[in-house]
Amino acid sequence: MTDLPVRDRLLRALDVPAEPSSDYDFTPAATVPDAPLRAAGVLAAFDAQTGRLILTKRSSSLRHHPGQIALPGGKVDPEDADATAAALREAREEVGLDPAQVEVLGLLPPHRTVTGFSMTPVLGLIHGPFTPTPEAGEVEEVFTVPFAHIAGLDHYRIERRLWRQDWRAYQTVPYGPYFIWGATARVLHSLARRLNA
Numbered sequence: 001m002t003d004l005p006v007r008d009r010l011l012r013a014l015d016v017p018a019e020p021s022s023d024y025d026f027t028p029a030a031t032v033p034d035a036p037l038r039a040a041g042v043l044a045a046f047d048a049q050t051g052r053l054i055l056t057k058r059s060s061s062l063r064h065h066p067g068q069i070a071l072p073g074g075k076v077d078p079e080d081a082d083a084t085a086a087a088l089r090e091a092r093e094e095v096g097l098d099p100a101q102v103e104v105l106g107l108l109p110p111h112r113t114v115t116g117f118s119m120t121p122v123l124g125l126i127h128g129p130f131t132p133t134p135e136a137g138e139v140e141e142v143f144t145v146p147f148a149h150i151a152g153l154d155h156y157r158i159e160r161r162l163w164r165q166d167w168r169a170y171q172t173v174p175y176g177p178y179f180i181w182g183a184t185a186r187v188l189h190s191l192a193r194r195l196n197a
Contacts, residue, residue: 018109039076041120054126056140069184074086084104
C-alpha cells in the first residue's frame with residue numbers, strides 16, 4: 001500500500017474508523033473540565049505532487065501558544081459556514097494559501113484541546129505551485145514535512161512535562177529542528193494510525 005499515490009492513501013485512511021481525540025487522552029487522572037467548547041478548524045494540507053505537509057511556527061510574540069508548531073487554522077467565526085470554511089479562511093490569512101488550490105478530501109475526528117476548543121482537522125491536497133506568505137505578527141515560519149515522516153508510526157512518541165502543577169503526557173513527532181507536539185502531533189498520529197491500518 002505504501003507505493004500508492006498520496007491522494008489514494010489519504011482517501012483510504014479516511015475509510016478507516018477513528019474516534020475523537022483529546023489533549024487529556026494520556027492523562028487519565030486529569031479532570032476534564034465540564035465547559036462548552038468553541039469550534040475550530042485546522043487544515044492538514046499535503047502537496048499533491050510531493051506529499052509534503054504544510055505546518056507553521058507561531059510567532060514567539062503571540063499571547064497564546066507562542067513559538068509552537070501548528071496546522072494552519074483557528075476558531076470558527078460567525079461568517080464561516082463550518083469548520084472547513086474556517087480552516088480554508090485561516091490558511092489563506094496565515095500562509096497565503098488560495099482555497100481554490102485546495103481539494104478537500106474529508107474531515108478527521110475532532111480533537112479537544114486544553115484551551116477549550118473542539119478542533120476539526122480538514123484533510124486536503126494542494127494542487128499547483130504554492131509559495132507560502134507568512135502572516136506578519138502571527139506566523140514566524142512556514143515549513144513542510146515529508147509524507148513518510150507523518151505516516152511513519154515509529155516517528156511518534158509520548159513525553160511528559162509539568163503543567164499547572166500536574167504531570168501531563170502528550171504526543172510528539174519531532175522533525176529536524178521542529179518540535180511538533182500536543183494537539184498537532186496527536187491529530188497527525190491519529191492520521192498515521194489510519195494510514196497504517
